[in-house]
Amino acid sequence: MPETNHELQNEVAGLIVSTLNLDVSPEEIQPDASLYGEGLGLDSIDILEVALVVSKRFGFQLRADNADNVSIFSSLASLTRHIAANREK
C-alpha cells in the first residue's frame, strides 16, 4: 500500500470502531484480516452502518451487485483502497 494511504487507513479504522462502538482500538485492527466472519466479526448490519458513515464522510456511495457481495469489506486495507479510489471529499 502506498505510504499516503496509512493516514487514511487509520482514519477508516477509527470510523469503524467509533461507528460500531467496538471493544477494540483502531490500531488493533489488522489491515489484511477479514472484517466480517472470523476476523473482526462484523455482520451485514454493521457493514450497512459503516457504509452510511463512509458515504457521509467521503462523499460517495458504496455499490455492490447483490447483498452477498460486500467484498469491499473483506479487509481494512481493501476498504481503504476502495475509499482512496472513489472519495470525492
Next chain:
Amino acid sequence: MTALSTLPLIAHRHLDAVVAWRGSTPVSVRQFLGEVEYVAGQLPPGRHVLNLCGDRYRFTVALAACIVSGRVSLLPSTHTPEMVRQMQRIAPDVFCIADQGADVDLPTFRYPESMPPPAVTPAIPDIDCAQVIAQVFTSGSTGVPVPHVKRWGSLVRNVRAEAQRLGIGVGHAILGTVPPQHMYGLESTVLMPLQSGAALHAGRPFYPADICAALASLPRPRVLVTTPYHLRALLTEQATLPAVDQLLSATAPLSQDLAEEAENRFGTPLHEIYGCTETGQLASRRTTAGLEWQTLSDIRLRREGQTLWAEGGHIDRPTCLADVIELTGGSPVSTTFLLHGRHADQVNIAGKRTSLAYLNHQLNAIPGVQDGIFLLPQGDSPDSIHRLTALVVAPGLIPSALTQALRERIDPVFLPRPLLFVDALPRNATGKLPSQITQDLLTTLQAQSATREPA
C-alpha cells in the same frame, strides 16, 4: 368453508406475461415454467431441500421445481454449521441447491447455468392444497428447532389475502431487500408475486444506492418490500428517491415518524405486515394512520382466558399466539388489535428471531462453559438496532475462542456484544437468575469497563 383441492403454481394467465425481472430484462411465464420443469427433472433423489440460491429468480425456480416434484423446502432461521447438522438430523436425505459457492456441509445440487429452450405451450401445474411444501422452524427451548409444516393451500390463501389488502396484482413489479429464505421474504417477495400475477425482481440489493438503482430499473407500478433497518438507511443516505407505488415493511415495528418520512419522500403509502412463524401473515396497518392492526380477510383473533387464538382465513386450525396483544373493539373476538410486544423470551434483532432459551442452551453446550446467560438489550427504540449481552463463566476459555465456538452455533446477529466473563452468575437457592440481580451485575461490569477505557 369449501376449499379448492388444488391451486395453480402461479396466477398469471398468459404464457407471455412477465413473472420476473432480471435487471431490466423480463422473464416470461413460458420461460419460467420451462426452467421449473427442467430443474425438477435434474434434482437428486432426496425429498428435503435447503434452497440457498442467492438470486431470487433462481430461488423461485428451485422452489417451484421442488413443489412440482413433491419435495419439501426446509427454512431454518440461519445456516450455521450447527443448524445444518440439526436439519440433517430432522431430514437425513436433505441436500442443498446453490447458485454460487455454498458454505454448508451438505450434498449440493448446483443450479444449472444454462437450460434448453422451453416447450411452446407449457402447462401451469396445479398443486394439491394439502401438499406440504415447506417446513419453517422456531427456536425450541431445548436447543432443538421446532418444525412447522406449511401446506400449499394455506400459503396461497395467505399471500392472496396480502395482495388483495395491498392492491397488488398484474403489472406490479416487486423488489425485496430481504432474503427469500425466511418467511417474510418467501411470502412477500416470492409467493405474493406468483399468486397475484405480479413480477418479482431477481436481485437483493444491499447498499441504499443499489436499492434505488434497482427500483429505477423497474417499470411502474413498483413495490418495495423491506424492513425498518433498510428503510432507515435509505432515508438517511439518499437525497432523492425513485418513485415507488407501495411500500411494505415487516420483521420489527416501525415508528410512526419513520413511516411518515418514508411516505412523504417516496410519495406512497407504507403498510406494515404482522405475522409469526406458526401462522404466517395475520394483519396489516398503515402506520401513519394509526397503531391499530387490521387482520387479513376472514382472520379473527379470539381471547379465551389467558390464551389468544388466531383462526379463520388461511389458518388451517386455531393457533395460539405468544405475543402481547390487546384486542380492540370491546369483544373477545376481534379483527383489530394493538401489538404491545413480543413474548418476553423472544429475541428479534434486525428481523432475525430466536429465543433466549435457545441461545442459552447453545452457549452452555460449548465445552469449557460452566455457566452462561444471554441478556436482552435495554434500549428499546424501534428504528435502531441493539445487540445482546452475554455473561459467561468459562475460566479456561479465551474470549476469541468462545466467540468462534458461538459463531458455529448461532446466527452472527445474536453474537453477544459485549461478551463479559464473570467468576460466577448470581443464581439464587433454586438455581434461578432473578432478572434484577442480573441487570445490577451487568450495570456494575459495564461501569468497570467504562472506567478502563482510554479517555
